[in-house]
Amino acid sequence: MSLGDDWPDLLTVKEVAKILRVAPLTVKRWGKRGKLPAIRINSRGDRRYKKEAVLWLLGVTQKTSENPTN
Numbered sequence: 658m659s660l661g662d663d664w665p666d667l668l669t670v671k672e673v674a675k676i677l678r679v680a681p682l683t684v685k686r687w688g689k690r691g692k693l694p695a696i697r698i699n700s701r702g703d704r705r706y707k708k709e710a711v712l713w714l715l716g717v718t719q720k721t722s723e724n725p726t727n
Contacts, residue, residue, distance in 0.1 A: 659717075660712065660715070660717055661708055661711070661712050661717065664676075664708050664711075665708070666707065666708050667696065667705040667706065667707060667708070668705065668706045668707075668708060668711060669703075669704075669705065669706075670684050670685060670704050670706075673693070673706050673711055676711060676715075677711070677714070677715070684704075684706070685704065688704060688706075692714070693706060693710055693711070693714055694706075694707075694710060
C-alpha cells in the first residue's frame with residue numbers, strides 16, 4: 658500500500674491542508690497561483706483538489722504498470 662491509496666479522488670481544502678501540514682488559506686492561495694489547481698463544484702464554488710495533484714506536490718509519482726519487452 659502506498660501513500661494516498663486510501664484518499665478519495667477529490668480532496669477538500671481542509672483535507673489537503675492536513676495532508677500538507679499547512680493552513681487552509683495557504684492551499685487556497687496555491688490554487689489561485691496555479692501551484693495546486695482547484696476544481697470548483699456546486700453553486701457555492703467549493704474547491705476540490707485532485708489526489709494526483711497533491712501527490713505530485715509531495716513529490717510522489719504514481720506507479721505505472723510496465724511491460725518488459727525482453
